[in-house]
Amino acid sequence: MKTRFPNWGRERFENVALERTIDESFASGREFDSSLTDRLVVNMARHEFTDYDEDQNTERFSEACAAIAGALPLARRRVRRTGGSPPARRFRGGASR
Numbered sequence: 001m002k003t004r005f006p007n008w009g010r011e012r013f014e015n016v017a018l019e020r021t022i023d024e025s026f027a028s029g030r031e032f033d034s035s036l037t038d039r040l041v042v043n044m045a046r047h048e049f050t051d052y053d054e055d056q057n058t059e060r061f062s063e064a065c066a067a068i069a070g071a072l073p074l075a076r077r078r079v080r081r082t083g084g085s086p087p088a089r090r091f092r093g094g095a096s097r
Contacts, residue, residue, distance in 0.1 A: 001063040002051040003071065010074040017044040038078035042068055045075060061086040 008016070017040040025031065045068045046052050052064040062085070069079040 001060065001067050003049055003067045005045065005049045005068075005071045013041050013045070013072065013074060017041045020044060038075065041072070042075045042078045045072060058086055 014037050018037065021040050021044075042065070046061075046064045050064045050067055052060050065079045065082065069076045
């Protein structure tokens, strides 16, 4: 897993993650939920600062989560909560795979 985490403090990570999510929510018309800050930071870190998107699978998701938890103490609680497992993906009809 290749990573390139910036040397940002907690506040900067949270602010950047929130800004990006608000922008994406506005552009897509989706509701924005600011109570998910830890999740937003981990998602941003996974997609922006690791190479997870080059080959998305369960093993690489776990590797990315481990790398994020190791590099970003602010994300450790969220990574522990998920156990490093990806969320269940849903088909358009809403049924889980």
